[in-house]
Amino acid sequence: MTTTIPINLTLNGKARALNIDSRLLLVEMLRDNANAQGTRIGCLTGDCGACTVLIDGQVKKSCLVLAASVQGHHVETIEGLAQLQALQAAFVAHNGFQCGYCTSGMMVVAADLLRHQPSPSREQIRKAISGNLCRCTGYEHIVDAIYAASQAEVQDATR
Ligand code: FES
Ligand code: FES
CATH class of the missing domain: 3.10.20.30 (Beta-grasp domain)
Structure with missing residues (x-):
């Protein structure tokens, strides 16, 4: 019922x-x-x-x-997440998606990571996304995208 x-x-x-x-x-x-x-x-x-x-x-x-x-x-x-502009631009620039099905989950994890760790290492990024599956990209493009977004935010913050 x-x-x-x-x-x-x-x-x-x-x-x-x-x-x-x-x-x-x-x-x-x-x-x-x-x-x-x-x-x-x-x-x-x-x-x-x-x-x-x-x-x-x-x-x-x-x-x-x-x-x-x-x-x-x-x-x-x-x-509703902040930081999306930099992440979205980085995912596009670094081919961080193909079919896009995993992308919103990846971006939620990435946004949370950057909130707590504004300048993560690539290893920290890999660990953060380890609970999210992507059947298309092989993950390294996603790591590249999140890393690039973090560097862009660090640069913005120091301007
Ligand atoms: S739909 Fe929730 S983890 Fe796959
Ligand atoms: S881009 Fe297709 S599942 Fe990740």
């Missing part, structure tokens, strides 16, 4: 009140109820990282989280 429940959360900095099926996964709620389709559904088993979001500033795979459990919490998706 379907039970509809009210849920209040902060999504990308804005208060949201939604009525949702109590069985929904967070990734389903984001896409179907909150117009945040940048969060992708891949494996639904926590393996691919396509559904990655930040919950209270922590990287989480939203297919492993019940939507009801984010009541009162802060959720950030690809649509």
